[in-house]
Amino acid sequence: MPAYIDQSFEQFQNHVHVSNLPIDVNAKRITDIFQQFGIIIKLYLKRRISKDSPISLPNPFVILVFEKKANVDKVLAGRPYFMNDNQLFVRRCLPITRRYPYEAYVNTNKILLRIPRENHDAILPDDNIIIDYLKAAGGKILRLEKFEDRTVLVEFDDYDPVDVCCLSRPHFINGQMIEIEKCRDEQQARRRAQFRQKSRSVSLKLSPTLTTADIDIQSYNTISPTPTVNIDEQVAQLRLTYSDMNNRLEDEHEQLVSSLKAEWEKIAKQRIRLQRLTLDYKQEQERLIEENQRWKKLYSECLQENLHIQTKGKQKLLDATEKYSITKRYYDQLIQDKNQ
Template sequence: MADDYDQSVESFLNQVRVGHLPYGTTTKEVSAIFEQFGTIVNLFLKRRISRDSSVFLSHPYVFIVFDKSDTVDQVMAARPFFMGDCQLFVRRCLPITRKYPYEAFLTVKKILIRTESEKNDEILPDDKTIVEYLTAAGGKIEYFERLNNKTVLVQFDDYDPVDICCLSRPHLINNQLVEIEKCSNEEQARLRIEFQQKSHSVSTELSSTSMTSDIDNRTMNINSSTPTLSIDDEITQLRSVYNKITNHLECQHEQLVASLSSEWEQTAKERIRLQRLTLDYKQEYERLTKENRQWKKSFSDSLREKPDVQDEGERKLQEACRKTEIAMGTHNELIKNTQ
């Protein structure tokens, strides 16, 4: 029975997430790139870290919902996309479920194929059958390894076939129900299989030892060469593997905490920088506003002074014309007297 909090896969088949957008990108610019593939039903552009935050993302991202799921296949086949000098990162949207809560946030090229049942006698189909089944997801298989009879590791040349496999659940290969999940840590997967094999080996040996003890406990005590030591050795090995896995997980946890701390520190620094820029821009805006008011006042004053200047100029021009006429009359009189 599906959990009530699990998101439906069907609602994500026609959605893509576009990241690495340039700062200041608009929805109109994004629509101009992707509307050629089909009708866009909804487009949500995320610019801020959170709804109420004043810190803007240096590279915003957008969710695009198309009217058909076939449009998503066309978009993924048309990669790469560019906007200016930025190469956009486009991927399918995946649902968030209780079984796979972090799958929607992982971008990997590897998958693990496992048997759905925990029965020891159930094994995966042969390699050829699995490869033929995976061809429907597209892409090229670069690496294929059967870790054991119940687990197979597959690596594609692209991350999109992995997302297609996640959106195509449940998986039936030769009428056998199998589980396909993203592999974000190959080493951890191998350690888990090794631990399971050790546990199964010890369990089998303990069961065999118990049966032998029930049949003839006296014979076992006489002829057996310290079977408890062998079991202790196996338990010691199991503890070693368990400690190794625990240490590895703790190391991963520390790395994740350090990474998140570093990202948070960078975000805090970026926020302080943006706040300072905002303050500088505010001061510059106030200065320009004040200067603008001064220029407006000067312009208004010049408009008021213009009639006075014009009248003064006309008066001086008339005076100059009058003096010129007097000078011309005097000149003519001198010429007449000379003759």
Template sequence: MDSTAAIVPNSSNESLESPQDEKLSLEQFRKLFIGGLIHTITDEKLKEYCSKYGEIIECVIMRDREGRSRGFAFVSFKDRATVENFMKDRPHIIDGKKIEPKRAMPRNEASKAEGQLTVRKIFIGGIKEDLTEDKLKSYFQKFGNIVECNIMKDKEDKLRGFGFITFDDYDGVDRCILEKPHIINEKELDVRKAIPREQISRVNISNTNQNSEFYSPTNLIYNQPTASPSSYTYFQPTNYFYKPMPLMNTNDFSPATLSYPSELSKNAYSLSAPLTYQNKLSNEEKSRIRLTNDEQYRKLFIGGLSLKTTDETLKDYAIKFGEITDCLVMKDQKGQSKCFGFVTFINSEIVDEFMKQRPHIVDGRQIDPKRAMPREEANNDDVHLTVKKIFIGGIRDGLDEDTLRKHFEKYGNINDCLLMHDKNGKTRGFAFIEFDDYDSVDKVILARPHTIGKYHVDVKKAIPKDQRQFQHQQQQYALQMQAATAYYYYNSLPYHILNNQIRSPYNLMTQNGAFIDDIFSHIQISNNNNNHSNSFHYTPTRNNGQQTLHSSQ
């Protein structure tokens, strides 16, 4: 089995199996998810607005147990053409707030980790030799305007079996997902949303980890010795592991009792001691660190670069906006671009202007600029996500929505400010503010700590539930990958097993017909007042080049 086929899940469970399924599918094309609703809006008000575009079959605002709006709704139109017109006529503003309409996904898609994320790029697997970029573009352009189409190749110019297409609008991606399956030249393609790396789990962008090519989940899936040159990646959902592995049952013991090999402890997905240390810094200490390092306010992270973009070409473009003190495109150990870089300007005003002038096109490709985060923030997974909403904690009774707005409006245009109250009207101690641009959120994070009046408030990025769930699933998947790698690496197998013999999650799960959780089933873990007996510690010992597992009794 080739590596491309290995990552394509069985599509039989996604196909229509009955007339009822077919009916539901047709209804799906007429349904919209409406997010970003103001909390005071009613079903009637939403229906009144949407009915301007055509007849409505159903309009429901989702509410909690106490009857309060959850900020989103579903609207079903009578025909599909009305949905198309509604999406083409964006942006929509209801009660002074811009709403976020998206095509509602069928249940089999919505249940996937990436199902609800808003992206403009798709991953396409199962690509054969007879499929060219022109054919691929010709097929998918009916779903929306295509900005870029790439079929990935290795250093010997051989197809790697997958590609990426970037649309100019997220709706083009959602249409592709709704229209599955996609068949070109009588071959079904595996089409999924391509998730930006910052929306998964933060990776070690410096790539100084000597074991990255052995422990990277991307490499295990694609069977490639180096990471994909794209700034996007595709992680298979965790349902390849049919039941939780006993070794990774986090309910049975605390992470502190896990004993990793030293090699695994260097991995970007393992527990990080500096993270604990940084969390102990006070607001005053963090502020003092920033004051002594104002370079941070002058630095941009530039993602989504073309493989052919060099330090010079990036600098030639960025210098149009102002003087540059440093410009660097990051490269791997073989000198190949990692498709992102950093640009440092002489002052922060140039950074502000650069961000205002988005979008930017460099070497024919739209780049993804973001404000670079300081080192003490960079260990926080959430800080790298692209969101428009912030969470504000530690709010006292003396703070109201107007005061919050006044403090934060200097960072950008505010769409909504909501101070949470209980059913008795008392403040719950936290609030949410939504900006019209993700850059405003990054500016807020860079400016921490925040003091309003005499009170310090806790400001973080507000992570949508779908992204939080996706993040959690990927962290669990990474832990499972580590456990699998530990087994192979410390069970008398040479390094090359990771790149030559493990070609799919199915092969990874089984050796001599056993799943990973069965492999580890002989490990007994007990949890009695945090006393753990018979727990295995991976300690490599070398006898004539062999490595073995030892149990610490």
């Protein structure tokens, strides 16, 4: 896996991710909004697909690194924020880990509390204990639903308490380790929990059975009980193994689908942007063609008008020349008459 996998949670405590920024955003405009909450140590503004790429992102985003974690809490408490006509989407930055590689790209207000898989006999604490523990994450708990003794769904009124829980790993409730992760699909999580519960109930009902070996009266004249392989127990074990493998593959599939969905959304937005640019280009091209035709028409009219003026000027010049000739002859005639 890439080198950035398994990033530590501590280094993201002071990070804020801001998206849905306008195209013309710059560092100064971002600083003007968020510097009131504390000192901004670093600002990473992402406006292009890559550093040397000419293609701009349809929705730029920025990562702010504050001096203290309390500054991040103030930023999240001050939502919503606006820039131009865009409402900014502000959230905490989450690390990318091997256990939750795509969690940083998922936004939800639901979490799942689970017993680790290696603790087969453990169950979750009481609901009130869980609620008291989650109060530290902030927000309001709208719903707590227990799928089974090892899985609980908790729904908050906001997505930020979920990110706080993810950044606060590991979790221990009454000294018992509890896994907390984001819930992307509630129905699928419920079905998986029900399937695991049925598999465990089947395995608990089964017990090892002893059978009697064949009696060799001639040799031993005794009965020797020996344990034999129980087919039902093997089936239950295979079901548990299949369930674990299926759950793991489902997790990987969900994470891959989530990643592909995010990439597809980016490509779709880029495609829409290119379509808009193409439409703008065609409209501009049509406008320029019309403008060119208009100028050609004006030029042609000017040429025709110029030709008409030249013709009219020549005619006036000919008329004036003729009048001058007549006047000159008349003048010469008068001079001759006077001399006589």
